[in-house]
Amino acid sequence: MEDTLLRELLTDSRMLTLPKNQFLVTEGVVDQHIYYIESGAVRVFLQTEFEELTIRFGYKDSFITSLSSFINGTSSEFYIQAIRGTQVRAISKQQFETAINTDIRYLQLYNAILEGLVIQQLEREVDLLTASPSERLQRVLKRSPRLFQEIPSKYIASYLRMTPETLSRIRKIND
Amino acid sequence: MKLKTDEVLADLIKRSKKVQDIVSGYRLLNEELLNLKPNADSWSKLECLEHLNLYGDFYLPEIEGRILQAKRPSWHIFKSGVIGNYFANLMQPNGNGTIKKMKSPEDKNPAKSELSVTTVERFLKQMEHLLRLLEMAKRVDLTHTKTSISISKMIKLRLGDTLRFYVYHIERHVAQGERL
Numbered sequence: 001m002e003d004t005l006l007r008e009l010l011t012d013s014r015m016l017t018l019p020k021n022q023f024l025v026t027e028g029v030v031d032q033h034i035y036y037i038e039s040g041a042v043r044v045f046l047q048t049e050f051e052e053l054t055i056r057f058g059y060k061d062s063f064i065t066s067l068s069s070f071i072n073g074t075s076s077e078f079y080i081q082a083i084r085g086t087q088v089r090a091i092s093k094q095q096f097e098t099a100i101n102t103d104i105r106y107l108q109l110y111n112a113i114l115e116g117l118v119i120q121q122l123e124r125e126v127d128l129l130t131a132s133p134s135e136r137l138q139r140v141l142k143r144s145p146r147l148f149q150e151i152p153s154k155y156i157a158s159y160l161r162m163t164p165e166t167l168s169r170i171r172k173i174n175d
Numbered sequence: 176m177k178l179k180t181d182e183v184l185a186d187l188i189k190r191s192k193k194v195q196d197i198v199s200g201y202r203l204l205n206e207e208l209l210n211l212k213p214n215a216d217s218w219s220k221l222e223c224l225e226h227l228n229l230y231g232d233f234y235l236p237e238i239e240g241r242i243l244q245a246k247r248p249s250w251h252i253f254k255s256g257v258i259g260n261y262f263a264n265l266m267q268p269n270g271n272g273t274i275k276k277m278k279s280p281e282d283k284n285p286a287k288s289e290l291s292v293t294t295v296e297r298f299l300k301q302m303e304h305l306l307r308l309l310e311m312a313k314r315v316d317l318t319h320t321k322t323s324i325s326i327s328k329m330i331k332l333r334l335g336d337t338l339r340f341y342v343y344h345i346e347r348h349v350a351q352g353e354r355l
Contacts, residue, residue: 048300
């Protein structure tokens with residue numbers, strides 16, 4: 001049921017085509033969309049004074065958003081950037097509200113999407129609390145087996161909070 | 176050379192805030208203008224900023240660490256050292272307003288890095304950090320607190336000289352970007 005509802009919502013939404021490296025969301029901008037990735041891949045990162053910290057990836061058929069901006073309407077702390085040529089559907093918060101008002105079943109869909117995003121946040125939190133670098137990698141590979149096919153390893157290293165050299169060593173040892 | 180500590184720091188804070196104002200304005204410029212290079216050898220606005228970011232990566236943690244470990248409390252006089260004063264003055268424009276051309280060390284050359292609007296935000300975050308450090312510096316002795324410099328671990332500069340050098344260096348390259 002949720003699949004049919006989702007398809008209907010997606011048909012009504014705007015399709016955006018992003019060339020490689022294009023920003024979908026930039027720091028300081030209020031962005032109240034949830035993006036559904038039709039093709040390609042994106043990353044969410046935080047720009048600190050010293051480096052970019054990659055905190056999330058979005059693959060084909062998954063949802064991505066700057067969560068705090070979406071929920072609170074505050075300006076985004078994060079950038080969302082296309083890792084390669086990417087197509088996304090942009091569903092606005094407004095669009096969700098309208099849909100929910102016409103059919104209450106959309107509320108279930110909306111909740112399911114938000115629950116999915118919350119679970120992802122928690123998984124990431126446990127990742128970061130896991131001391132062993134190789135265990136961190138294993139956890140991520142378990143939930144995203146396609147990781148290395150989809151994402152350049154420099155971003156994976158940043159996501160796992162290790163240097164690209166450490167990541168490469170761990171992969172060699174575990175092969 | 177003897178200087179008044181509070182005047183030195185107030186001057187550096189004033190200069191840093193001016194730089195912050197100028198570069199905040201870059202948020203309104205499009206990426207084309209930020210990447211504009213009159214010729215292959217000169218730097219774009221973003222390259223000027225990234226050059227400063229690369230220095231900040233070294234100097235901000237270095238200065239913060241030294242301030243936190245400083246043993247001597249603040250003193251109303253700062254005595255600039257010979258080498259420190261030389262480095263600081265090297266960054267200043269000549270009497271006729273022109274700047275002396277210099278070659279940057281290879282590891283601080285931004286020409287090969289990937290630059291985008293994030294370069295501006297990264298720079299502005301470093302400026303906020305610098306302003307916090309200039310406030311923290313009010314509580315320690317600028318003459319007897321020593322810091323390392325990026326080109327040699329052997330040479331130590333007085334904290335006050337490092338702060339002057341670092342701020343003048345930022346002004347120099349922001350002015351360079353502004354001429355575009």
